[in-house]
Amino acid sequence: MNPAYVAFEGERRIAAGELRDVVSAVKQRLDQRKDATILVFDGRTSALVDVDLRGSIDDALARLPKADAPVADEAPAAAAPRGPGRPRLGVVAREVTLLPRHWDWLAQQKGGASVTIRKLIDDARRNSGDKDRTRLAQDAAYRFMTIMAGNRPHYEEAIRALFAHDRRRFATLIADWPADIRDHAVKLAYSDHDD
Template identity: 80%
Template sequence: MNPAYVAFEGERRIAAGDLPEVVRTAKQLLDRRKDAAILVFNGHTSALVDIDYRGSVDDVLKRLPKPAAAPAEEPPAPAAPRGPGRPKLGVVAREITLLPRHWDWLAQQKGGASVAIRKLIDEARRSSGDKDRTRLAQDAAYRFMTTMAGNRPHYEDAIRALFAHDRRRFATLIADWPADIRDHAISLAHSDQAD
């Protein structure tokens, strides 16, 4: 399981854990070495987290983005005016666009269009769960590798091996990369495996 956040200073991983813990370590390093270049990544998606390091550690921690809820089953719906739906149950009406034949088919389903669509989505999520996890793991590894190793030897071949699901070749191609970068890339690439 990858940590929630990871910080790198150059080729070296300096912290991993929750965001305040990682940022505290990063800020302490920056206070000792003003020339340090630190990148903080979301440990699951490899999205870069923008941190404002001005001021004291407490100042920096106060400005951190509010923690997002644990990865939800579905992204939260944007605020919408009250209307159709069951807001207390988390059901929110939104617009979808379908062809007339799709609407005709939905109208014939037991329970109506909403029930049929929810069932179709639930079934698709069940049947594609492994593929989705693999795709998300590959995307996270790709994002991290592009940021941290885009100029490393064998980068492009390693990306090809990642998306070809060739784990042995992937590991071989990045074997000579700095240990922290290599190990984190492998961890991300393999994060699709169920625990």
């Protein structure tokens, strides 16, 4: 399983874990070496995480979002007493655009359009779970590799091997990359696979 957050200084992975731990390690490194260039990644998606490191470690940690803090709009609604009717199930109303034939078909289904759409989505999620996990892993590896190894030898061929599901070729192409970058790319791409 990939850590929640990962920090790299150049080619070296310097921290991994929860955001507070990673930010503490990054801040300590920056206090030691003011010229250090450090990138913090979301461990699941490889999206870059922007962290405000001004001031002390405590200042930087205080500015991090609280993981279990309620969303501002939800707090008053949760405290309001419930009246008669259906319980709140976290349903969010949004617009769906369909062709008339789709609306006609949905109108004929037992339970109505909303129930039918929820069932179709649940079935699709069950049936495409492995494909979705593979696609998300490839996307995370691609994003990380583009940022950290976009100028490395065999980068483009490695990306093609990644999306072609050619694990052996992928490993061969990135074998000479710096160990931390190579190992993290492999972990991102194949952590959910047994082979």
